[in-house]
Every structure is written in C-alpha cells, then in structure tokens.
Ligand SMILES: Nc1nc(=O)c2c([nH]1)NC[C@@H]1CN(c3ccc(C(=O)N[C@@H](CCC(=O)O)C(=O)O)cc3)CN21
C-alpha cells in the first residue's frame with residue numbers, strides 16, 4: 001500500500017467475505033510480538049482470548065481470568081497491528097448479570113485497549129447483553145457450541161450440537177445472536193454438518209474453532225497451532241509449527257554453550 005498505509009479489516013469485510021465465499025482466518029494473540037507477526041502475515045482478525053488464562057497466566061481453566069488481566073494484553077495486541085481486526089474476549093463474570101454489566105465491560109475494553117470489537121460466550125442466554133452492546137455502537141462477535149467459561153456445567157470439553165436436541169439448541173443460539181445484532185458467530189467443537197446448517201441458515205458469517213470446514217472462517221488458539229501448548233490438545237487442532245521443540249532445543253544448546261565456555265565468545269562481547 002502507498003506510504004505503508006494498510007487498509008484495516010472491518011466488520012463489513014466479514015460480511016462481504018461470507019457473501020463472496022472468501023474464507024476468513026483468525027488466531028488468538030496475547031502479546032505485541034506475535035500480533036505483529038500474524039498481522040504482517042495477513043491474518044484477518046486476532047482474538048485476545050481469555051484462553052490467556054491457560055496460555056499466559058498458567059490457570060487450568062479460563063474461569064479465574066479478569067478484565068484487569070486482559071486489558072494490558074489486549075492493548076499490546078491492538079497496538080501492534082495495522083490491518084487485522086482485534087477482538088477483545090470478555091472474561092467469565094464480566095457480563096452475565098445483564099446488559100448493563102456487559103456494556104460497562106465492553107466500554108472498558110473499547111476505551112482502554114484499542115480493540116475493534118468484543119466477544120462474549122452464550123447464545124439465547126446472552127442475547128440481551130449482545131443487543132445492548134451493539135446498540136452502543138460496539139461490534140460483538142458471539143460464541144456458541146462449546147463455551148469454555150461454562151465447562152463445568154457442560155461436563156468438560158464436550159462436543160456440542162450433536163444430532164437431536166443438540167442441533168436444535170445450536171440453531172436456537174445461532175439465531176438468537178444474529179437477531180441480537182452480532183456481526184459474526186464463533187462455533188466451538190461442533191460437528192461439521194451442524195455448523196454447515198447454521199452457516200446456511202444465518203446471514204452473518206460463522207467462524208469455526210473445531211466446527212469443520214463449512215463455515216465462513218477459521219480460528220485457532222495460536223499456542224496450539226504453533227505447537228507451543230504442552231499436554232492434551234483437541235483433535236481439531238492442526239499444528240503448523242513445533243515451537244515447543246524448537247525452544248527446548250534452543251534452551252539446551254544455550255545451557256551447553258555456557259557450560260562449555262562457548263557463549264559468550266569475542267563476537268558477542270564488547271571491547272574496552
Ligand atoms: N479452542 C480451544 N478451546 C479450548 O477450550 C482450549 C484450547 N483451544 N486449547 C487449550 C485448552 C485445551 N483444551 C482442550 C479441549 C478439548 C480437548 C479434547 O481432547 N477434546 C476431545 C473431545 C471431547 C472429549 O472427549 O473430552 C477431542 O478429541 O478433541 C483437550 C483440551 C481446552 N483449551
């Protein structure tokens with residue numbers, strides 16, 4: 001682009017993408033360095049997920065994550081991108097009591113971070129919150145199917161939207177968030193056929209996190225995608241790098257070099 005000015009991705013581009021059959025790609029990011037790399041690579045959106053709870057803060061679930069944890073991380077990501085649309089994930093306990101609380105939290109993220117949209121979990125149960133935040137001029141990405149903030153109610157990392165009542169609930173949630181004004185809806189851990197049906201029935205774009213290929217876009221947790229997560233990762237994750245192995249090798253080489261007196265050498269030392 002002329003003068004290095006890059007055109008930003010906007011919510012209307014999400015809608016255009018669905019209408020034109022162009023896939024949207026997203027990753028999570030929690031810091032300025034990865035955000036800049038992913039943005040320059042051409043990712044369409046970055047989600048500053050409450051998955052930072054697992055991936056940055058070392059919790060077992062997303063439940064302990066607070067607004068105050070996520071604000072500096074979201075600011076770092078929003079400040080590092082030129083093109084990608086940045087979505088701030090609203091943490092557990094920051095919107096469920098009602099539309100007033102949801103709007104208050106959304107205002108904090110929009111005023112204090114530079115994010116371009118917010119995300120919250122829940123379909124029918126969160127529709128009034130979505131409606132109020134959208135009415136204030138803030139784009140909302142919805143999140144249905146497996147919703148990690150309710151993992152204890154759902155009984156673990158369980159696939160949602162399975163044949164029967166699961167599909168009916170998924171469709172009801174999808175329509176509720178569209179009617180409430182969400183600009184896009186994330187579906188997590190949903191059978192591909194159910195996600196296809198939702199994508200066909202809705203006007204707004206759908207984003208898959210383990211919801212198969214028949215959606216408008218795809219999203220992955222970057223630490224899973226880059227092979228940095230240790231421990232169990234979901235079946236839907238495809239690893240595009242092996243960063244944990246690379247860092248393990250680098251750490252061992254550094255330790256060995258220092259032990260052998262090979263680092264620092266003259267090249268990496270200052271002359272008087
Ligand atoms: N997108 C995403 N959502 C998450 O909730 C999540 C991540 N990524 N990555 C980091 C952790 C790891 N999580 C998970 C989620 C599912 C399984 C899993 O193995 N699920 C089974 C299906 C459900 C089951 O049988 O328990 C699978 O085969 O995918 C593992 C770790 C939760 N966290």
Ligand SMILES: CC(C)C(=O)C(=O)O
Pocket residue numbers: 028047048049050051052089143186188209219221
């Ligand atoms: C997995 C995505 C959808 C998310 O909510 C997160 O990373 O927090």
Ligand SMILES: [Mg+2]
Pocket residue numbers: 049050051062089148
């Ligand atoms: Mg989340």
